[in-house]
Structure formats: C-alpha cells, structure tokens
Amino acid sequence: MNTLLRDVRYALRVLWKQPGFTAVAVIAIALGVGANTTMFSTVDALLLRPFSFTAPERVFLVWEQNPQSGIERGSFAPANFYDIRARTRTLENVSAYYDKPFNLSEGDKPERIEGTVVSAALFKAIDAKPALGRTLTAEDEEWGKDKIVVLSHGLWQRRFGSDRQIVGRALRLNGESYTVVGVMPPRFNFPPNGGELWKPLSFNAEDAADRGSHYMRVLGRLKDGATPDAAGAELAGIARQIEQQYPDTNTGRSFGVQSINAYYTRGARPFLLVLLGAVGFVLLLACANVANLLLVRGAARQKEIAIRMAMGASRARLVRQLLTESVVLALAGGALGVLLAVWGVALTASSIPQSLARYIPGWENVAVNRRALFFTLAISVLTGIIFGLAPALQAIRTSFNEALKEGGRTSAAHARSRLRSLLVVSEITLSLVLLVGAGLMIKSFIGLTRVEPGFNPSNVVVMDLTLAGEKYEKTQPRVDFYQQLLGKIESLPGVERVGAVNILPLSRSNTYANFTIEGRTPPPKGQETDAGWRVVSPDYTAAMSIPLRRGRYLTDADDRADAPRVVVINDALASRFFTNEDPLGKRLDFGDAEKKGYWEIVGVVGSVRHDGLEEKIEPEVYVAHAKSPWRSMTVVVRTASEPSQLVSAVQNELRSIDRDQPLFNVQTLDRVVHESLAGPRVAAAMMGVFALIALLLATMGIYAVMSYAVTQRTHEIGVRLALGAQPRDILRMIVGQGMLLTLVGLVVGLGASLLLAQMMTKVLYNVTATDPATFASISIFLTLVALAANYFPARRATRVDPMQALRYE
Numbered sequence: 001m002n003t004l005l006r007d008v009r010y011a012l013r014v015l016w017k018q019p020g021f022t023a024v025a026v027i028a029i030a031l032g033v034g035a036n037t038t039m040f041s042t043v044d045a046l047l048l049r050p051f052s053f054t055a056p057e058r059v060f061l062v063w064e065q066n067p068q069s070g071i072e073r074g075s076f077a078p079a080n081f082y083d084i085r086a087r088t089r090t091l092e093n094v095s096a097y098y099d100k101p102f103n104l105s106e107g108d109k110p111e112r113i114e115g116t117v118v119s120a121a122l123f124k125a126i127d128a129k130p131a132l133g134r135t136l137t138a139e140d141e142e143w144g145k146d147k148i149v150v151l152s153h154g155l156w157q158r159r160f161g162s163d164r165q166i167v168g169r170a171l172r173l174n175g176e177s178y179t180v181v182g183v184m185p186p187r188f189n190f191p192p193n194g195g196e197l198w199k200p201l202s203f204n205a206e207d208a209a210d211r212g213s214h215y216m217r218v219l220g221r222l223k224d225g226a227t228p229d230a231a232g233a234e235l236a237g238i239a240r241q242i243e244q245q246y247p248d249t250n251t252g253r254s255f256g257v258q259s260i261n262a263y264y265t266r267g268a269r270p271f272l273l274v275l276l277g278a279v280g281f282v283l284l285l286a287c288a289n290v291a292n293l294l295l296v297r298g299a300a301r302q303k304e305i306a307i308r309m310a311m312g313a314s315r316a317r318l319v320r321q322l323l324t325e326s327v328v329l330a331l332a333g334g335a336l337g338v339l340l341a342v343w344g345v346a347l348t349a350s351s352i353p354q355s356l357a358r359y360i361p362g363w364e365n366v367a368v369n370r371r372a373l374f375f376t377l378a379i380s381v382l383t384g385i386i387f388g389l390a391p392a393l394q395a396i397r398t399s400f401n402e403a404l405k406e407g408g409r410t411s412a413a414h415a416r417s418r419l420r421s422l423l424v425v426s427e428i429t430l431s432l433v434l435l436v437g438a439g440l441m442i443k444s445f446i447g448l449t450r451v452e453p454g455f456n457p458s459n460v461v462v463m464d465l466t467l468a469g470e471k472y473e474k475t476q477p478r479v480d481f482y483q484q485l486l487g488k489i490e491s492l493p494g495v496e497r498v499g500a501v502n503i504l505p506l507s508r509s510n511t512y513a514n515f516t517i518e519g520r521t522p523p524p525k526g527q528e529t530d531a532g533w534r535v536v537s538p539d540y541t542a543a544m545s546i547p548l549r550r551g552r553y554l555t556d557a558d559d560r561a562d563a564p565r566v567v568v569i570n571d572a573l574a575s576r577f578f579t580n581e582d583p584l585g586k587r588l589d590f591g592d593a594e595k596k597g598y599w600e601i602v603g604v605v606g607s608v609r610h611d612g613l614e615e616k617i618e619p620e621v622y623v624a625h626a627k628s629p630w631r632s633m634t635v636v637v638r639t640a641s642e643p644s645q646l647v648s649a650v651q652n653e654l655r656s657i658d659r660d661q662p663l664f665n666v667q668t669l670d671r672v673v674h675e676s677l678a679g680p681r682v683a684a685a686m687m688g689v690f691a692l693i694a695l696l697l698a699t700m701g702i703y704a705v706m707s708y709a710v711t712q713r714t715h716e717i718g719v720r721l722a723l724g725a726q727p728r729d730i731l732r733m734i735v736g737q738g739m740l741l742t743l744v745g746l747v748v749g750l751g752a753s754l755l756l757a758q759m760m761t762k763v764l765y766n767v768t769a770t771d772p773a774t775f776a777s778i779s780i781f782l783t784l785v786a787l788a789a790n791y792f793p794a795r796r797a798t799r800v801d802p803m804q805a806l807r808y809e
Contacts, residue, residue: 026333028289028333032282033376034340038279045362051264061217064253072256074214075098081216087238091223093221094220095118097219099115099193100115101115101632102173103173103174103466103662104171106159111664115195116193116198120138125219129185130184131186134181135198136200140202143202146202149179151197152183153188184198187365238255252524271680271683274441274759285694285701328384338376345366345367348686352679421741427702431698432752437753438684440764441688444767445684448677454607455545459642461636461647462504462635463666464633465633467632467658468631478631482633485657486537486539489650494639497638500537501540503532504634505544505609508612512530518589546605553605561627565597566599567600568603569604569619587601608620643668647666680763683763698785699785702789717730727798731797734793738790742786754769
C-alpha cells in the first residue's frame with residue numbers, strides 16, 4: 001500500500017509539472033466519459049428500464065390486426081376482448097384499458113384530469129401495488145359497482161395535499177360521485193400517458209357484446225413456460241374461431257402479440273441506437289487522443305526511463321509507475337466527466353416539453369444513477385489501463401544504451417511513429433463518420449421544419465374542452481353549448497375567426513370511419529377503406545387557414561341536426577379515389593348507425609399533416625359538429641395580435657355558460673408545431689454536439705502529433721535549412737505528410753460513413769443516406785480543419801534557427 005501511495009504521489013507531481021499535457025488529456029477523457037455517461041443514462045431509462053414493474057419482458061400487448069387493410073396494431077372491441085380473456089391458455093391476467101378524461105369538481109375551480117379505464121387484472125399483470133388502500137378487484141367491474149377510482153401519487157399530492165385519509169373519500173367526477181379506494185406509488189405511470197386516476201372497466205350486457213367499436217388496448221402476462229411465439233400462434237387460432245362465428249364483424253381480423261417494451265420504445269429506439277453508436281465513436285476518439293498524447297509523452301521521457309533502468313529500476317516497477325500515472329489521469333478525467341454528465345443529463349431531461357415527456361416511458365427516470373456512475377468509473381479505469389499500457393511497454397522495450405545516446409533514434413521510434421500515424425488516421429475516420437451522421441440528421445431536421453403542415457399556425461391559440469355531466473348525455477345540449485360558446489368567443493375584441501375540431505392536427509391521435517362510394521362495388525369484408533373523421537364547427541377550416549381547393553366550406557346552415565348530410569374532403573382523398581373525375585356531388589356512405597346514409601361531397605380542402613410532419617398525408621373528411629356531436633372538442637381561435645392574451649376572456653365566457661367545465665391544454669398553435677418536432681430536434685442537437693466534440697478531439701490529436709513530430713525533427717530541419725532548403729519547402733514537406741494521413745483517414749471514413757448512413761435511414765426525413773452534398777461538404781470542412789491543425793506546427797518549423805537546431809540535443 002505504501003508503494004502504491006508513493007506511486008500516486010509521484011504521478012500527481014509529474015502531471016502537475018506538465019499542466020498543458022494534463023489539461024488536454026483530462027479534457028479529452030472528460031468529454032468522452034461525460035458524453036457516454038449522458039447517453040448511457042438516457043438509454044438505460046428509456047430502452048433498458050422504461051417500466052419499473054417486475055419482469056416487463058413477460059408482459060405483452062395484444063393487437064387486433066387486419067393485413068388486408070394494413071392494420072398491424074389495431075384496438076379491440078369489447079366482445080373480442082372478452083373472448084380472448086376466456087379462451088387464452090398462454091396469457092394470464094389479460095386486461096383491457098382505454099383513456100377517459102374526467103372533470104374534477106372540487107372547490108371553486110374545476111379541473112380536467114386525464115384518466116384511464118382499466119380491467120382490475122391489469123395491476124396484477126404488471127405487478128403494481130398501491131401506496132395507500134387497494135387497487136381494483138373483479139367485483140369492481142360489475143355494472144353499477146364501478147364508481148370507484150385509484151389516484152396517482154402526483155394527483156394525491158397536488159390536489160389533496162398528501163392527505164393520508166383520502167381512502168374512502170367521495171369525489172365529484174363528471175358530475176357523479178366516485179369513491180377513492182387507493183393511491184399508487186410515485187413511479188407508477190401506466191399507461192404512460194400522464195393519466196392521474198384509474199377507474200374499473202365495466203359494461204352492461206349490450207356494450208359487452210359490441211364487436212364493431214374498436215377503442216381498447218389489451219395486454220397480458222405470459223404464463224410460466226409459455227413463449228411469445230406460442231402466444232401468437234394461439235391467438236391467431238382464436239381469431240380464426242371468432243371469424244367463423246362472427247363473419248360480419250371479424251372477417252379478415254386476426255390477433256397478434258408484441259412486447260410492451262418494444263411497443264412503447266418504438267419511436268425513440270432508432271434515434272437512441274444511432275446516438276448510442278455515435279457516442280461510442282466519441283469515446284473511441286477520446287481514447288485515441290489520450291493514447292496519442294501518452295505515446296508522445298512516453299517518447300519524450302525515453303532518457304528518464306533509461307536513466308531509471310540504468311540505476312536499477314525493474315521493468316515491472318516502471319510499467320506500474322507509468323500505468324499509475326495513466327490511471328490517475330483517467331480518474332481525473334472521469335471525475336470531470338461525471339460533472340459534465342450531470343449537466344448533460346439535466347439538459348437532456350429538460351429538452352423535451354413536459355406535455356410530451358409524460359408520454360415517454362422512463363423519461364422521469366433519466367438521471368445519473370448508480371449504474372451510470374459504475375459505468376463511468378469502469379470506462380475511466382479501462383481507458384487509463386488500456387491506453388496507458390501501450391506507451392509504457394514501448395518505453396521499457398527501448399534499449400537504455402540507445403536512449404542515452406545523442407538523439408537516441410531507434411527502430412522503436414519508428415514503431416511509435418507508425419502507431420501515432422495510425423491513431424491520427426483513426427481520429428480522422430471517426431470524426432468524419434460522426435460529422436456525416438450529424439450533417440444528415442441536421443439536414444433531415446431542417447427539412448422537417450420546412451414542411452408545410454397544411455395550415456397557418458401564426459396568431460392562433462388552441463384549448464381543449466370536454467363536456468361532463470348528465471345534461472350532456474344527449475347530443476343536442478352539446479351542439480347548443482359549442483354554438484353558444486363559439487359565438488361568444490367570436491364577439492371578443494381581436495378575434496378574427498373561431499372554430500372547433502374533435503382532434504387537433506399534430507396531436508398524434510386519430511379516429512377513422514370506413515366508407516364506400518355510391519355506385520362503386522364495396523370492397524370485400526376485411527378490406528374496407530377508411531378516412532380520418534374530423535368533426536368541426538363551420539368556421540374551423542377558415543380559422544386554421546386550410547385552403548379551399550374546390551367547392552365550398554361547411555356553413556352554419558350545415559351545422560343543424562335536420563340539415564342535409566354533406567361532407568368536405570381533403571385533396572388526398574380526392575386524388576386517391578377520384579383521380580379522373582370531379583368529386584363534387586359524389587356521395588359517401590360511412591356505414592354505422594350514427595353516420596349511416598349517403599353524405600354528399602360539397603368541397604375539397606388542402607390536406608393537413610395530422611399525425612406528424614414526417615408522416616404521410618392520409619385521406620380525411622370534415623363533417624359538421626351537429627351531425628356527429630362530440631363531447632370533447634379543441635377550440636381554435638385566430639386573432640389579430642398575440643393570441644394568449646385572450647385566454648382569460650375565453651375562460652370568463654365559458655364560466656358564464658357552465659362554470660363546471662374547465663379549459664385545459666391551452667397553448668398557441670405555433671407551440672404545437674414546435675413541440676411536434678421535439679424528438680428530431682433533440683436527436684439532431686445531440687448528434688451535432690457529439691460531432692463537435694469529435695472534431696475538437698481530432699483537431700487536438702492532429703495538432704499534438706504534428707507538434708511533437710516537428711520537435712523530434714528539429715535537428716533534421718536545421719540541417720535541411722543549413723543546406724539551402726527554403727522555408728516553403730519545409731512547410732510543404734510537413735503539411736504534406738500530415739495531409740497524407742488526413743487523406744487516408746478521409747477515404748476510410750467515407751466508407752464507414754456510408755455504412756452508418758444506411759443504418760440511419762429510419763431516422764431521416766426526405767434525405768438519402770448517400771446525400772452527396774452532405775458527404776462532400778463535410779469532407780471539405782474536415783480537410784480544412786486538418787490543414788489548419790497541420791499548418792501551425794509546420795509554420796513553427798520554418799522559423800527554426802539552423803545554428804540552434806544543429807546544436808539540438
């Protein structure tokens with residue numbers, strides 16, 4: 001132990017005497033370790049452990065599928081769910097759930113609460129236990145006994161002040177009395193949608209037999225001994241049995257399974273894997289940089305090593321001392337890397353708006369945890385050992401007789417030179433790969449920002465509203481309420497247009513309706529065509545500035561229950577189904593009881609990117625609210641100036657109509673568009689940061705190696721100058737040698753970049769993986785940076801005094 005302490009003290013003294021080398025090496029290690037710890041912490045929370053419950057790998061979602069219609073992950077109808085639950089032998093605790101909002105009337109101010117209707121078995125399926133009270137039981141699912149709720153820990157704290165007597169308390173939800181039976185623990189967040197309470201799933205006999213309304217998600221836990229393949233095969237067989245029993249509703253439908261982790265991480269997974277690969281390159285660059293610095297430093301200490309060997313120091317003792325210095329250096333860089341990681345993780349965690357982060361499983365767990373700290377420590381120590389070992393072995397292999405000679409140039413020096421050259425080539429290669437990847441992602445993101453959403457978001461504020469209570473059970477009161485509210489808002493000063501829609505664009509939520517076209521043969525069962533079903537007020541399209549292509553918009557005359565059935569379609573539907581004919585006057589039949597009968601097309605409007613700016617445009621139809629009165633609508637207000645100033649006035653008008661109905665999700669439409677790009681924006685930013693770190697490390701590495709090479713060749717340069725060589729010849733020679741290494745690195749890097757780009761195709765939008773402009777511009781840029789890193793040491797060489805150089809060493 002005393003020997004180790006002496007080695008550590010000596011290492012600290014040596015490193016302190018070389019502040020430039022120490023600072024550069026520590027910064028290089030810190031950047032590599034900090035970036036990797038940040039990325040590992042993020043991947044650990046979002047991909048490896050997105051859910052806190054036991055054995056999530058055995059929990060599977062069950063989907064209704066319709067291959068003929070391209071539906072891979074469809075929701076369940078109630079009767080199909082009950083059939084699955086009764087017949088499966090490979091899954092246990094099969095459960096259904098769907099989102100349901102609640103208006104909480106507590107005190108003077110009502111509040112909208114996101115909730116979930118769930119089967120009681122869901123809590124067993126994911127092994128979730130309450131912090132207070134109990135969860136749900138099978139008895140709670142009986143019709144008429146379902147007026148109970150379980151609260152989230154956040155809602156319990158925020159709204160009820162962590163009252164431990166909350167169990168048994170009655171709450172007023174949607175105008176009805178519900179009893180609180182339990183509170184969940186802080187980290188429980190399922191489904192990952194920010195839901196704050198859970199109500200039992202309960203149906204009357206008629207609704208339980210419904211096979212036409214598909215709105216529930218289903219999950220179950222694999223039984224012991226069962227496999228995903230066995231569960232999938234069994235469910236496919238059950239689907240065939242149900243199809244034979246109920247051909248009218250289930251023809252073409254099948255059932256399949258998907259792991260819960262695979263489903264809920266599907267959006268982030270491609271981005272995170274690309275970023276994880278990129279940050280691995282950053283670590284390799286940092287290690288190559290440190291190895292270069294240690295090789296240079298080891299060569300400079302040849303005489304010191306030789307003297308110590310001549311005085312009796314063993315090779316093992318010298319290797320241990322040099323490794324101690326390397327590990328101390330690595331630990332110092334690791335400590336600084338932890339500080340960078342804490343900052344980086346905090347920045348990453350705050351980069352996604354809270355309104356979106358709540359839908360990302362594990363996002364609340366993104367932090368530098370013990371696993372990440374162990375990961376950091378392991379990287380730091382391994383970096384010190386692996387990249388300190390080579391220079392140490394190189395140093396002790398040198399003959400101390402040769403090392404003590406004037407100049408001391410041996411074959412070992414040439415070997416070190418080759419190794420340094422290889423490291424420089426590696427740094428150029430890795431830098432080019434990262435810069436190309438960042439360039440492609442940034443170009444993809446810029447392309448997304450230029451995509452026209454199909455509407456004008458400027459000076460528009462949007463707000464959600466859900467009508468709760470018995471008085472809105474019937475449809476006409478809903479129609480009257482929204483017509484009255486929109487009329488009051490329209491009369492406010494500064495309001496130009498006001499409208500309402502059932503589902504706002506870019507909300508990544510949707511509802512569809514199957515349709516047939518009058519006069520055409522209906523498609524066979526299981527191959528129906530559908531379109532997005534948009535329920536709107538007459539002025540909605542004008543308030544959103546969705547352009548009219550043909551015909552007319554919906555009008556107030558259409559927004560009456562007794563008005564003729566008319567519909568406006570988007571141009572995506574028109575071009576797909578009415579390619580060579582005029583759609584105006586054509587009629588569509590939407591089939592179900594509410595929409596049954598023909599609807600005449602009276603207008604064609606521009607297409608809106610509903611699911612996301614990167615998603616393809618889908619057919620949509622717009623119908624008047626009075627013809628399909630929804631409780632939940634998004635109010636859209638276009639103003640002449642800053643729209644957020646109108647929110648309080650709108651709330652006052654709402655209270656004058658019904659003070660029990662709260663507004664929620666109030667935001668500008670510009671913010672909606674901005675937040676829809678949050679994921680690609682963060683990924684592009686992180687890739688850009690990693691590329692800049694790589695560029696900095698490569699520049700430092702090239703400069704260090706060329707500076708050392710110039711120093712080692714001072715004697716040679718002096719001789720050349722004394723014999724008549726011109727400074728420009730020296731400049732050309734040294735820069736040429738450095739640029740030759742750069743060229744080799746670029747060639748290798750271009751090949752590696754092509755492989756990486758092919759892996760990035762899933763995260764790129766409207767950019768080819770072999771985009772020539774990106775490859776060419778990045779290659780030229782990196783060449784110029786390398787030229788600068790080579791030029792300054794070479795220029796210093798041209799200023800060598802030949803007389804001083806001839807006396808060198």
